Each structure stands twice: as C-alpha cells, then as structure tokens.
Amino acid sequence: MNVLLFGTCLVDTFFPEAGEATVRLLRRFGAEPVFPKGQTCCGQPAFNAGFDAAARAAAEHFLWEFDGNMPIVTPSGSCAAMVKHHYPQLFRDDPKRLAKAKRAGERIYELTQFLVHVAKAHEAGLRGKGTVTYHASCHLTRTLGVREEPMTLLSSLKGATFLPMPDAARCCGFGGTFMAKLPEISIALADEKAASIEATGADTVTGCDSGCLMNIADAVRRRGMKVRVAHIAQLLAEGL
C-alpha cells in the first residue's frame, strides 16, 4: 500500500530524523511512503493566532499537494487534528474546498493511529530498552481523540518498561505561538512538565508532537536532567 507522508514543517525543518524514522516504520509495516515534494505547513500557527487568510492559503496548498485517494500519514497529532477538524471550519463557506477538506480529513492518520489501527504494529513485536514515559499532547488527545494508541505501542515494546506520567495530558506550555507570545508562562509550564517527567524516574520521555517535545527538551536541558527526549517514531524505529 502506498501512503502520502506529511512530514510537517517542524519535523521537516528541525527534526528530520523523526521523519526518517517514520519512513522506516511505515516500510517495515508494508506501507510505502510517498513524500509530496511541494508540501509545506498545515497552517496551524496562523489558524491558532487568528490569521485565517494565511491559514487558508496554507490549507489550500496542502489540499492540492495531498489530493488523491491514498491515506495520509503524519508524525504529528496537532497537524492531523488541524486537517481533520479545523480545515472544515476554515472552508465552511466554500462548498468545493469544504468537500475536499472533509475527504482529506477522512484520509489522514496520525502515525500511532496508523500503526495501531492499520498496520497492527503493536502485535509485531517491536523491541525497546530502558524505561519510557509518555507526554499526551493536547490536540492529539483532545481534538484528535488519540489516547490509547501511543501507550499501546509503548507497552508492547519488548525489553522496555513503560512508566505512566502524572498528569500526562496537562499542557507542556508550547501551544504554538503561545510559546512566543507569553514565554514566561510557557517556560513555567514546561518546568512543571519536566518535574512530572522526573517524578516517573524514566530515562526517556516520548510523545507524538515535535512542538511539545522541543519545549520539553529545553526545560529538561535547563534543569540539567539526564532524560532523553525522543519522538515516538524514533523510539519505535530503534526497535526494528
């Protein structure tokens, strides 16, 4: 099966290793990723900041790049949520694009959703090591409704121990542009998240969104913690 890979602007620019790991995982589970070369950003930063015109420009471009019938897979819960739930809002007065947006929404999968529901990766016997805890990022959890899938995968890792985090679904303070608009509060929230991670005693923290992981990595670094911060795609790909 061929799938379209949406790398997302953050992974593309800052964390290409997470994108490469996504490719390895998909291939291992029989899905050949096709990377539309013209892809850019889903438009979420503009949408969340109230700039609808810019968000619509990005969305329209996305819908053009990812047109077709293939499933779309992305290593980001918030970008998948943007396409699935907010594109229809952006185009609610534009029937033609609305229909296209709804079709894209039906085709898009966040990576762990695809791995569990389509590829059944958790039944395949992936390996892992050490102790792992998991941050449940907001849009993945609440907008997309992906709650169990990441934990299903992490708990299935042979050789690794999954340690649940207290208040795992509390916001890390990234919040897209929130991080830049109110940096002091953002840092305070990331510090609180880092303390929750520390409380688990895990040697690795993972999640499904690069934005949150970036914010968490900074807090962990500032506090001098020895915890490794890795995107779930990287963590799972290591066990192939």
Next chain:
Amino acid sequence: MTHEQTSLAFRENSVRALKDSALRAAMKQAADTFGTKRADAFAPVADLEGLRDRASAIREEVLANLPMYVDRFAAAANRAGAVVHRANDAATAREIIRKILADRGARLIVKGKSMVSEEVDLNSHLEAAGMEVVETDLGEYIIQMEGETPSHIIVPAIHKNRRQVGKLFADRLGVPYSDDPQVLTKIARTALREKFLSADAGISGANFAAADTGSLVLFTNEGNGRMVTTVPPLHVAILSIEKMLPSLADLPAFIRLLPRSATGQPITSYVSVVTGPRKTGDATGAKELHIVLLDNGRTEILAGESRDILKCIRCGACMNVCPVYRTVGGHSYGWTYPGPMGLILTTLLTGMAKSHPLVDASTVCGACVEVCPVRVPLVDLILQLRRRKVREGFSDPATMRGMALFGKAAASPALFALGQRLAAAFWPVIRALGGKDVAGRMPAPAKTPLRRRLP
C-alpha cells in the same frame, strides 16, 4: 475601593505572579485538590454525558428565547411580591441599588458572594454614599479586608494560604494569630454574626433564576446566603439576565452539575430558593425584596458570534484545569472574571481595546472544554476572538507582517524551502534577535531538512 482594569498588562501581571512563590503554591494546591475532588464527585454519576447534554440544551433554549424568559421571570417575581428593576449598564445598576438603600436609610449592608456585583463595582459606590458594606462569604470577607478583588469566581481567596489569612486577621481584627482554618472560620463567624443581626439590608447575587416561578436560586456552603436574604428587613438581589432557567423543574440537573464541577461536592451545604418577600405566616424572609436584572452588554453578546459564552453557569471548573490560570492566578487577568471563561467574557464585556492581550492567554489545550458541564465551546470562542483581534487591528505590526509572509511561504514550496535555507544559514542571528526565551528555546534547523533527505 475601585479597581482599575489591568487586562492590557496581562503579561506584566503574570510575570509578577510567577515570581510570587506563595501564590503559586496556593494555586497549585487548590487547583489540584478541586481537580481530584471533581473527578471523584462525578464518578458515581451515571450517564454524565447525557446530563451534560441536557444541561447544555436547557441553557441553549434559554439563550434562544432570552428576552421572553426574562419577561416571564419579571412577571412571576412581581406576582410573588418582589419589585423588579432592569439595568442596562453598570452605572444604572449601582444607582438603582444605592437609591433603594438610601431611601430606606440603610447604613449597614451585609452581602452574599456575587460576581455581578464585582462586575459593576457596587461596593465602592455604596461606600462612597456613606454605607458600610460587609462581605459575608468567608473568602470574600478575607479579600475585602485585604482590599483585593476575587481571584476565582467560586473561591475568591484561592490565592491565599492560611498563614497569610491568620496574619491578616491578627492585624485587622486584633485577635491572637492562628493559622488553623477552624479557628479562623470561628473568628469570622463571630464577627459576621453581629453584622447579620444589625444589618439594615442584605445584598445577594443568584446562581440561577427560575422564569416560571420568579424564584432566585442561591448555592452556598456557609449559610451566609440564607442569612443575607432572610435576616435583614430588606433584600436586594442583583443578577445578570442570562442566569435564567425556563423552570424551577430544570434546577435538579444544575444542582447535580454545578457544585461537582466547582468544588467537587455532590451538592452545596445550602441551596436557597427565594420566591418573593416574606408573606404572612412565613417564618423567615426579608420584608421587602428588590431584584435588579443587569444587561451590561449581554444583549449585544447574544446577538453576536460569541453568544455561547452566555451558556456559562459560573462553576469555575475551566479555571481549575487551565494550565495558564493555575500558574498565574486570577488577578493577572486584570478584571472580574479570570481563566478561560473569564478571558472570553472580559473581552466581550469590556471591549477588545481594553483587553486584547487576554485572547492570547490560553494555550488552547482544550482541558477547559473537557470539563465544562454545559459544553461551552471555550477553545472555539477563544480562536474566534483571536480572529476578531486581527480583524479589528489590535495585532502588533510585526505579527501582521510575519503572518502575511507565512501565508505566502506556506502556499509556495520554493519560498518555503528558501525560508528553511535562510533560517539554517542565519540561525545564530535569528537566535540572538529572537531572544533567549523564544528562539533560545528552539534547536537549530537541521543542515539537511527532511525534504532533501527523501528521494
């Protein structure tokens, strides 16, 4: 005392709050406690989602026909013997109440907790007219003594710890210092008991108003609501028009939802239903009851795109779970209503010009939506206000330019790729310009982005 709105200084306010370790500890502990108790309180409620749907539908029905329900309430309250007044704005409400009290020579007034009275800044107006106004909710009593405003709509003194309260009582009331909540409550009770007995009038708010019977409904934990509304000869209630319920029969759903959402209690200690003044043969009740129905911008909100905020039943659950509120406290928001519901209501009631920084005071994480008992779409409303802020020109020029450029780059792969290359090449400069708290928290762009790594 009057309180200037400081919502424009949200960031400065919050930076100050972040440095206040006592505040942060008190907030964290209180919010955690309420969060846990809320979850426990809802555990035995069968079909919670169905209950929320029902409550949400009742509130929507009220909004769809608000003028009718307000008229129906006013007529029913009149029939029950109350005098109903309508106030379009804060100044009118204050003046109506002052005049009622002054005409009857009232000097000492006891008050139950009412956020609407905070909204219209009632106390300062009455005090300026020479009246003594005593807040009788323990939390309100504490912050009144301190000269502060509530920092939470249910727990006004949430930002204070018991040692601070102990010191305040010792300083102001001349009692020996104690930080035992039981002792402090007893001290307040003794002081307030005297006030209740000698007050000329009582002022209360209302959690709900039943349109069919003209009844006011008050939820309290300390019994002070009952004292305020029944002991003094005169009772004045002030409430905003959207507090209507179609019928008293709708109340049970809200009795089940509001206290659980607010403080994690299955029910509050007292649920008072006040229908008209005391009648012949009644054992308790004020001899005279006046009800002030406040609009203060609600009719305009009702006609606009943000009307869903008027579904809110003021339980404060959204605050307790909001990562921003929990961290910076209610005073940072700079006006009467804090947290997710508060930043929306404040912006709508006081205008974008006075409050636009508030629309950014959310990570839009959605925790508030998850707990709202009447399904107010808080995140959608916040995003809507952000769009309005851009539309009305309150976004700063740098953000406007940046977002315009973002739109262009997102629609043009060549420009996007160029942007990536430039960001990688000039990262040290961007990092320096972006400051340590923003760009300094981001890693450098990869030398080879994903798009150039894949075939």
